[in-house]
Amino acid sequence: MELVNVERVRAAQKLLSTVVRQTPMEHSRVLGEIHGTEVYLKLENLQRTGSFKIRGAYVRMHGLDAEERSRGVVAASAGNHAQGVALGASLLGIPATVFMPRRAPLPKLAATRGYGADVKLTGESFDETLAASIVFAQRTGAVFIHPFDHPDVIAGQGTIGLEILDQLPNVGTVLLAAGGGGLVGGVAVAIKAMRPDVKIVAVQAENAAALPESLGTGSPVKLPGVRTMADGIAVAKPGALTFRHVRDLVDDVVTVTEDSLARAVLLSMERAKQVVEPAGAATIAALMQYPGRFEGPVCAVLSGGNVDPLLLLQIIQHGMRAAGRYLALRLRIDDKPGSLAGLLTMLGDLGVNVLDVEHTRMSDELRLGEAEVSLNLETRGVEHCAELVAALRAAGFTVLR
Template sequence: MCFQNNDYLCRKIVNQKIKLNIDNFYKARYVLSKIIRRTDLVHAPKINPECDVYLKPECLQKTGSFKIRGAYYKISQLSEEEQKKGVIACSAGNHAQGVALGATSMGIKSLICLPEGAPISKVEATKKLGAEVCLVPGVYDDAFQKALQLRDEHGYTFIHPFDDENVIAGQGTIGLELLDQLPDVEAVVVPVGGGGLISGVAYAVKSLNPNVKVYGVQASGAPSMVNSLHDHKQEKLAKVSTIADGIAVKEPGSVTFDICSRYVDDIVTVSEDEICAAILHLIESEKMVAEGAGAASVAAVMFNKVPVKGKKTICVVSGGNIDVTILSRVINRGLAKSGRICTLIIELADKPGQLLKVCQVIAAQGGNIVSVYHERNNDSKKVTDCVLRLSVETKNQEHVESITKALTDNGLKIRENI
């Protein structure tokens, strides 16, 4: 299969599903030049010292994500009659805002179907951009079906979030920009949900420079494209579960699946902890706020999930619309994954001086204890023992290991290191 052996000539075989043309990408770039914000590359060598990393911060784009590109271009290509009838979309976040802004800026009515459990902040943001919002009981799939029903009843044009040639061309303008901004780029790493973004980027980049590697990244809790490409057919997941809600897609599109099969070199997955660590790194080191989906590409490079050692690499940070109500939890998980904080559960003899001994050992190693929980009633094997639970600020994973070694060397029993 082309996806596995990376035979570029094989990927050029004509497929009737693909109606894209590189000229359409240049047309999209011209149309979008009037509405989108230019996002310049940011050099970020700290992400992985073994390669030369740059960030494409689409988190700074209007509406906070790349989605405005595909939505605006798709709407701009509608006929006058279609524009008069209005457009409809289904989304829980970034695509909704992209459609709303695109339609409103062209004086077109837009209706967005959202699951009623969607975050209030995203619902209000969509309304503020000029769209009508229809809250649908249930989950995303219920909202999707409602959008199709209303489309058929009222003659709206449905703006698909990813499986549409014009949407893909709009997203693919990022690929054109990358080659302009860093002509000697060797690898591009892109988050993947339904596949619209990576399809556009891969098609544009490979059409102009087939030597550039294009890698996709999915959350391990939503590997729909990974599974589909592995099994050589579109597959639908029974469920998805990830903090990266922007790429939590159960099934890739038919057009995007075909393009990824031909133009993408590999797609990998990253864990929730790796995504959280990437979000933390972007905030702390790059002063950049990314949502889970946007940080997935950075996580793949940080944790060596893609073969970019020694290469000039661009990570597309696709969006920054993270729910601030969960940001503190994301940061804490990122700190734990990066070895910046650890939780130690220690069994102690219940006698004077034991807690002091633990504190002295940790202090001597340069650790900072931030919380202490001491419990006598526990399930220790010895009735006279107690349990001490400590949260400790640390420098990195090596520092955590040196602290745990020092504790055990001093005769202390560590039940668990979290």
């Protein structure tokens, strides 16, 4: 298949004009301060279905002829592509079957069914789900709608690039989360055709980073496994077509840690007032993990906002620990009346919130007259943690941490 060109992206934009919304572009003061340049957020988490995926899915299905539409479509997805296919198929009057991993987030599962698709929960990983959907397509004749490796899908995702140039004409760098490569490849096509000087940067989760090795070897490489909270970009191998776009058009690939992803989700809620899933927050994670690396003005695309509330709770807690907002301490105190009360009073005076406390006098490590206290504390951040430990030691407590 030939590479997608900007004319194809423009045609996709015209087709999508009554289907998708042009998502907002908002300035982020806090990320600008962290990174040392102007930073803007492209809010695809506010797109229909909660992510950019409706763009490519709709363009792909609109291109089917009447006979193909009558056979229905099938897709495999952890959630966002599933919703894009389900809604697009509903708008076009096409029967849709969507395969999702058994552990797919419940909101994504419910939304996909709500848009009218027949959902089949199969496999523990995306690769297993993808294989099952391909078998289904071969058996039934349904048209397989690939989540990223098709020219129409790439062109549809590329319409975001046209919007970025319209909303932020002087953009210097565009950051995009990358799994299979459809989003970053499509946006690179659109932007490089008109502004070849703009830097396009792909952001991958450290534990699901297939692009660096693939680019190093010159062809798509499959990882032995992926394990990341960012399920939207947990793809073990880039597509053959998307890889060519990335190889030819993308300027840089960076990876981000799980801690950075969790902190980015937390920051997006606290400071940007946006609910963003881990994959959608990958670009924020890159700005936080690599301050000063990217030429401004920077546009960070928040690619999706579909996150299970239970997972979000875990991510927030993880992010607070990574940001030093939670602190676990072990201390030794005198085993006498009032010692524990005095410790807790001191913590309160230091502005610390005690989440839970465990007190024991039974340990082989303790000397006679000693007790051990384990504490989980809520603090104001890393500096506050350091001040707290220093104050406790100055007061004579043995801090084991």
